[in-house]
Amino acid sequence: MLVHICCAVDSHYFLEKIKEEYPDEKLVGYFYDPNIHPYSEYRLRYLDVEYSCKKLNIPLLEGAYNLEEWLKKVKGMEHLPEKGDRCTVCYDDRLENSVIKAKELGCDKFTTTLLISPKKSQEKLAIIGDNLTKKYGVDFIFKDYRSGNGGEIQGLRVKENSLYRQNYCGCLFGLTAQRENQKKIMDEMFNPISNQILPESIEQRLELYKKRNRFEDEKKEYKIIKQKFLNYRLMSGKVIVNKEVIPSYVFAYSVINNKGFTNGKVELEKDEIFYFNRDEIKFITLKTFNNFAKTNYKSTKELIYKPLDFCEEVKLRYEILKNPYDLSALIVVDEVIDSKYEIFINSVTYEDIKEEIV
Structure with missing residues (x-):
């Protein structure tokens, strides 16, 4: 049959x-x-x-x-x-x-x-x-x-x-x-160009259930549990300087405002962090990123296509900003110059539930 x-x-x-x-x-x-x-x-x-x-x-x-x-x-x-x-x-x-x-x-x-x-x-x-x-x-x-x-x-x-x-x-x-009725973001359809595995994405679930299979084959004890957390998706982001889009990497959990757009200038630099004059935005250079992350990216564009693991990125964000509750935008660029910046960040943060193996 x-x-x-x-x-x-x-x-x-x-x-x-x-x-x-x-x-x-x-x-x-x-x-x-x-x-x-x-x-x-x-x-x-x-x-x-x-x-x-x-x-x-x-x-x-x-x-x-x-x-x-x-x-x-x-x-x-x-x-x-x-x-x-x-x-x-x-x-x-x-x-x-x-x-x-x-x-x-x-x-x-x-x-x-x-x-x-x-x-x-x-x-x-x-x-x-x-x-x-x-x-x-x-x-x-x-x-x-x-x-x-x-x-x-x-x-x-x-x-x-x-x-x-x-x-x-x-x-x-x-x-x-189903998602329209639930008024929920359809995050199943997100797949970043970097192929970074996002929290509670299908790709993350796939890795989790592969791990379950390994534990079964190895006869290890395990349990799949659920945990509530704050999830994040970056829909789009870009930085424009002198009417040109420059390579920029937007850290996870970066939020600006309801419009998703702001403009202004850098007003302060302290401990290699550049503070924007609006919307609590911070910039760091690629060199600073490499120093913190102990990496050797040659360009911000390389970072965009080959980013850190998502959890490593979140840990690095905390190491730089010293605040686990900070949702301000943190952006990596090749260099910070004295000029007007236009910043577009369309992102969503939302309560979610994910599975983990313990």
């Missing part, structure tokens, strides 16, 4: 039940989810499914990540609500691809873990599955493992196995609507 798998949160308990109910079936997991976006989230969910299947001793295959084809199929449906026609097209695509794979492998049955997800329509999935059975001659196995206390047991399995509990269905359009 081929089992289409959407994510480990939905699949782990589902696979346990299928194994229990069909003890003589050889199960094959099939991860086919081109709807998941961005790609880093796709890789994280695949990593988690791989981990889950390994625990359950079920072989896993990965389908193609043909996002462009999927986007073409749902074109014009971007703003439809979840469980609407866009989701139906998505079910069609994933189940038809799965049944084709099942037939290719010689499986005479197929099913999907979408059936256990509380956000998916079992009625639509049953209709699609039955139609595919008629078309391809592979039996669709409908199982409702979420009724009764199934959802509660599913949640326990997630906790017991330290599975990644994602907070959106997977597709860009569902994520957009």
